Amino acid sequence: MIKKEIILSHNGDLNFETIGILLSKLKKEMDSRGISVTLYKKVLTVMIESLENIYKYDDLINENYFPKFTIERQDNQFILTAGNPVDKKSIKMLKEKIDCVNKLDKQELRKLYRKTITDGRFSKKGGAGLGFIEMAKISGNKIQYRFEDINKNTSYYILEVKISN
Amino acid sequence: MEPLFIEAGEFTPEISFDSNSNIFEISGVSRPENVMGFYQPAFSWLQEYENEVLGEGLDYKYRVNSLKLIIKLSYFNSASSKAILQILDLIRKFHLKGVNVEIDFYYDEGDEQMREDGEDLSEAIEIPFNYIMIVE
Numbered sequence: 001m002i003k004k005e006i007i008l009s010h011n012g013d014l015n016f017e018t019i020g021i022l023l024s025k026l027k028k029e030m031d032s033r034g035i036s037v038t039l040y041k042k043v044l045t046v047m048i049e050s051l052e053n054i055y056k057y058d059d060l061i062n063e064n065y066f067p068k069f070t071i072e073r074q075d076n077q078f079i080l081t082a083g084n085p086v087d088k089k090s091i092k093m094l095k096e097k098i099d100c101v102n103k104l105d106k107q108e109l110r111k112l113y114r115k116t117i118t119d120g121r122f123s124k125k126g127g128a129g130l131g132f133i134e135m136a137k138i139s140g141n142k143i144q145y146r147f148e149d150i151n152k153n154t155s156y157y158i159l160e161v162k163i164s165n
Numbered sequence: 166m167e168p169l170f171i172e173a174g175e176f177t178p179e180i181s182f183d184s185n186s187n188i189f190e191i192s193g194v195s196r197p198e199n200v201m202g203f204y205q206p207a208f209s210w211l212q213e214y215e216n217e218v219l220g221e222g223l224d225y226k227y228r229v230n231s232l233k234l235i236i237k238l239s240y241f242n243s244a245s246s247k248a249i250l251q252i253l254d255l256i257r258k259f260h261l262k263g264v265n266v267e268i269d270f271y272y273d274e275g276d277e278q279m280r281e282d283g284e285d286l287s288e289a290i291e292i293p294f295n296y297i298m299i300v301e
Contacts, residue, residue, distance in 0.1 A: 020175060020176055036275060037273055037274065037275035037276055038275040038276065038277060041240065041273070041275070041276045041277075041278050041279065042278060044240060045240065045278055048196060048240070048242050049242065049243055052196075052242060052244070110281065110285055113285055114285050114288055114289045117246050117247055117250050117285075117286075117289055118250065118289050130243035130244070130246060130247075131243050133243075134243050138278060
């Protein structure tokens, strides 16, 4: 059985300050394990983008379903999992953005990134999917996601990104 | 013109724009809660600087020969990319008018991501950067 280690775990609402605290925690955990700068920066970047996405799309206050974020390590791979309740109306757009970046290779993702930052056409919530582009580019693997039904209007959205050296 | 100086915050960069030395530096980390709000003073200052430098009545070449932009960020979120690009856009105007513009882009040794982000910004703005690796 391959050992899986939990590096970081958070359950509950996320605000700007909480994200800051988690980032500090990450640095501490990475330093104590002697993780290379290269790998640390990759994990840090994906972590920021996924947490800020939760923060951006977490427009529902649901008593039973909270945002969740974990980083696990398995061999030389870091697995980031982010979850939060979303309005079902957001599903189509999220799927489109992730499916789009999952189809592209690294060079195409860099091209899309450049195009997106110069285009200036941001979604209502801002960001224009830049976060997903960054995540896919850094990971080199497909971003995994799923939506679990909560009720008529809400789903729980789970995102998983794998990062290796 | 008064220099612009914004002290670094825990998640916001130091911004130091000096119209005497013509060296403009952004350093630290960048993930402001309100990105455009944070960078607005920098945009406004550069706009004012441009009005002075390219102001009427005096050949701009006698005002500013060259300027240098230093970007030395340990990390920046994707929302910050747009703001940094906007600053680069403002700097680019000088370049297009014949002012010698140098852009130094720093990255930590081993941080390939940051180096690539620099290359992407450079390509988006069509000005070559000097890439400088920070060795611990």
